[in-house]
Amino acid sequence: MTPAARTFRLAILISGRGSNMAALIDAAQSGKIPQGEVALVISDQPSAPGLQKAYECGIETLVIERRGRSREEHDQEVTAALRARQVDLVCLAGYMRILSSQFIEAYRGRILNIHPSLLPSFPGLEAQRQALDHGAKTAGCTVHLVDETLDGGPIIAQRSVPVLEGDTVETLSQRILEQEHELYPAAVASVLARAQSGQAVNL
Ligand code: GRF
Numbered sequence: 068m069t070p071a072a073r074t075f076r077l078a079i080l081i082s083g084r085g086s087n088m089a090a091l092i093d094a095a096q097s098g099k100i101p102q103g104e105v106a107l108v109i110s111d112q113p114s115a116p117g118l119q120k121a122y123e124c125g126i127e128t129l130v131i132e133r134r135g136r137s138r139e140e141h142d143q144e145v146t147a148a149l150r151a152r153q154v155d156l157v158c159l160a161g162y163m164r165i166l167s168s169q170f171i172e173a174y175r176g177r178i179l180n181i182h183p184s185l186l187p188s189f190p191g192l193e194a195q196r197q198a199l200d201h202g203a204k205t206a207g208c209t210v211h212l213v214d215e216t217l218d219g220g221p222i223i224a225q226r227s228v229p230v231l232e233g234d235t236v237e238t239l240s241q242r243i244l245e246q247e248h249e250l251y252p253a254a255v256a257s258v259l260a261r262a263q264s265g266q267a268v269n270l
Contacts, residue, residue, distance in 0.1 A: 075155040075259050076106040080145070080162040085117015086244065087160035087181055087251050092124045094252030102259035106152050109145060111164055127152075133164070142170040149174070155262075158255060159213065171215055178213040179258065181251045183243045185225055186211060190218035195240045198230065206230050206239060208247045210254035224254040 077095065079088045088108060095105045108121035113130045121128045129148055133141045146169070149157065159180040171178065184194035186209040189201075198206045207227035214220040226246040230239060 072102065073263060075103050075262065076153055077103050077156050077158055077255070078107040078109060078149055078152070078154040079105060079121075079158045079160050081108060081110050081115055081117040081160050082112050082163040083115050083117065083161050085115060085120055085160065087247055088117050088158075089120050089124075090248035091158060091160065091252055091255060092121065092126060094256070096124065099252055100256045100259065102263050103156070103255060106154060107148070109148060111141075111162070117161075138165070138167045139169055142167040146170055146173050156255070156258070158251070160251070165217070166213065168215060171213060175214075176212060179210055179223065179251075179255065180213050180218070180220075181247055182209050182211065182218050183240065183247065185209060185227060186218055186222060193236075195243060196236050199234060199236060199239060204230055206243055208243050208250055210251055223258060224250055226250045 079091055081088050092105050094100050095103050105126050107127050107129065108118065109129045109131055110118050111132055113132065118128050118130070131141065131144050131148065155177065157174050157178045159178065166178070182190070182194060184198060185205065185207040189197040195206065205227050207225055209225045210223045211218070212220040212223060228242045228246055
């Protein structure tokens with residue numbers, strides 16, 4: 068007998084604009100992530116524009132600021148909120164914080180991130196600028212599992228874009244971002260489909 072299809076509960080962590088968050092919410096709400104629903108959006112920044120978008124989409128939003136606490140204390144509050152809502156998969160989307168090892172351990176294999184470069188090239192901040200500074204001819208974006216390394220966890224999916232003559236950080240970032248908005252929902256859908264058939268860790 069085929070087991071009943073399960074709906075996995077997603078949380079999206081943001082710090083700012085939230086365009087990848089919006090792409091994930093749109094995809095989940097329009098059936099493009101058949102096994103997933105977005106249960107929660109958390110921002111560490113009260114002024115993050117993404118919060119309003121999430122609210123307008125009917126998603127629960129929480130602001131959990133660090134406010135002088137240690138990384139571990141802040142992450143404890145975040146993970147308590149995730150547990151209370153029985154979140155299965157955490158999607159980082161422009162979340163500008165390094166996660167504590169306790170957070171990573173608690174959700175090992177269940178935290179995804181999107182990064183605007185073809186990892187392992189150009190981890191860290193300003194990946195698009197790094198690509199231009201190095202004279203890269205191809206750039207792109209990567210969805211990867213989060214582990215203790217900076218943007219170094221196992222790669223789930225990638226898309227490439229050309230770097231064009233005369234590109235600026237802005238033009239290249241925009242070209243990459245368009246691909247991010249397709250890649251992240253597709254990668255989440257594929258992770259959940261694998262989880263549904265028992266192929267992924269922990270979910
Ligand atoms: C994206 O470029 C993403 O790859 C990086 O941070 C940016 C977030 O943009 N991690 P947005 O908040 O999703 O619009």
